[in-house]
Amino acid sequence: MTLPTSHVSTSVPAAGDGPVSLTTLLDAIASGGVEAQLVGANTTVSGMTVDSREVQPGNLFVCKGAGFTPAFLTSAVERGATAYLCSSDNALLPQLEAAAPDVPHLVAADVRRAMALVAPAVYHHPERALSIVGITGTKGKSTVAYMLQSILQAAGDTPSILGSIDTDDGIERFESHNTTPEAPELWRHLRNTVRAGRHHLIMEVSSQGLKYDRVLGVPLSIGVFLNIGRDHISSVEHPTFEDYFASKLRIFEQCATAVVNLESDHVDEVLAAAQHAERIVTVSSQGCSNATFAAENAHSTGVSLVFDVVDRLDPAAPVTHHISLGMAGLFNVGNALAAIACARLMGVGYDAIARGLAHVRVPGRMEIVATPDKHVIAIVDYAHNELSFETLFSSVKHEYPNRRIIALFGAPGGKAQERREALPRVAGKYADLIIYTEEDPAHERVEDICAELASHTPVGVAHQIICDREEAVRFALKTAKEGDGDAAVLLLAKGDETRQHRGDSYPEITSDLALAQELLKS
DSSP states (O other), X not given: OOOOOTTOOTTSOOOOOOOEEHHHHHHHHHHTTOOEEEESOOOEEOOEESOGGGOOTTOEEEOOSTTOOHHHHHXXXXXXXXXXXXXXXXXXXXHHHXXXXXXXXXXXXXXXXXXXXXXXXXXXXXXGGOEEEEEEOSSOHHHHHHHHHXXXXXXXXXXXXXXXXXXXXXXXXXXXXXXXXXXXXXXXXHHHHHHTTOOEEEEEOOHHHHHTTTTTTOOEEEEEXXXXXXXXXXXXXXXXHHHHHHHHHGGGGGEEEEEEETTSTTHHHHHHHGGGSSEEEEEETTOOTTOSEEEEEEEEOSSOEEEEEEEOSSTTSOEEEEEEESSOOTTHHXXXXXXXXXXXXXXXXXXHHHHHHHTOOOTTSSEEEEOTTSSEEEEEEOOOSHHHHHHHHHHHHHHSTTOEEEEEEOOOTTSOTTHHHHHHHHHHTTOSEEEEOOSOOBTSOHHHHHHHHHHTSOTTOEEEEOOSHHHHHHHHHHHHHHSSSOEEEEEESOTTOOBOOBTTBOOBOOOHHHHHHHHHHO
């Protein structure tokens, strides 16, 4: 099946790799309303990056970042960068020019915005040959992305996917470090998608990506808004919830069709912002009669979900289809509806939708591993913020009643400070035992993060600190196996990840999923 590529110009050739002049990039910056000037010769560049370690000959190097030093520029030039982009407000500008004498450069009043404005030109506007779906929300982005990917694959298409779990653009494939990459990397993935002969790209869109112009200029055929809750509130991310929410709502400024979950908090504000789009489509997992797509008769089998979807895309001729979803967690009905809505808007029929959802696997999302006798069930999930914790724990309590709940999680270093109070508070309402452990500590001490989490544990809730994550997982599963009564062990936040962010490095680790499979199935 060949899917339609809405909002795609079929006359546009595949994105190339030819050089682009600095004056062309200067025009692109000016067209975006940013003051800039060219210093030096009007040379050409091919490709661009913000990481001096990734510079290829001919690249444009972008000088930005809180920890940036002139030595990075020197290294970039040594690796073959032919020009650089920097800020006119940068106190380092004289040092940059001394570090790279006679190297042409663009000096912009807003280097972050300028970076996003030149990237499409550097990569020859690959967006013109693509249909792009962007998904935002406090929770569920990855799940919806993988559901939609599975549906499109069932329809015979191979979309690219960019998100917090994996990056796959048809040429590059790797475990992701950021939900939404910086503009140069993002546009390289768009270019690679076109070069790989693909027509569709599914991307998670983070609040940071929207606030800091990482996705500036990316036209979304469909923009999905799943939900909003408190997260990423810190001095280095969003100073307030209002800032976080406003950043999320910016997705509607660049999408043709908006898909909105009617069960989201602050839905009236979400729908008001969605008026920016040409069209609004709504979904409801609670059977709302006003929703374009609504779920009815949803129930769990313990390892899967079944429900009926009422499709009112043509309000004059609504239809109902039965769906079997190959994963647990009743909250995933809403995620499935969002994926179904996107698929239908892309012209996919229900045969492919049903096949795709029946066999969907989201790495590290509601992955269930159990002992042969079902005495212990381990649930591996990426849940990592207050909203996802409340949704997951309440669902587990409902779907697996009378089981002891053992929860294992940590908090990341250097961001999302509110989680350290919120996560113990939410988990404490449901868990019989909480184990605090490592979760991407970056430049903080794991011991300090765990101690802070432990200090917010509700009175009377048993808890332990085991900083080594593998040791902590082994302890949690051993405790569950040796305890009286059945147990559910929730291994949270890291999912199927095989790397841990420590300092400036990402050393390999054994994933929570691999450990659960080793310890429970053997």
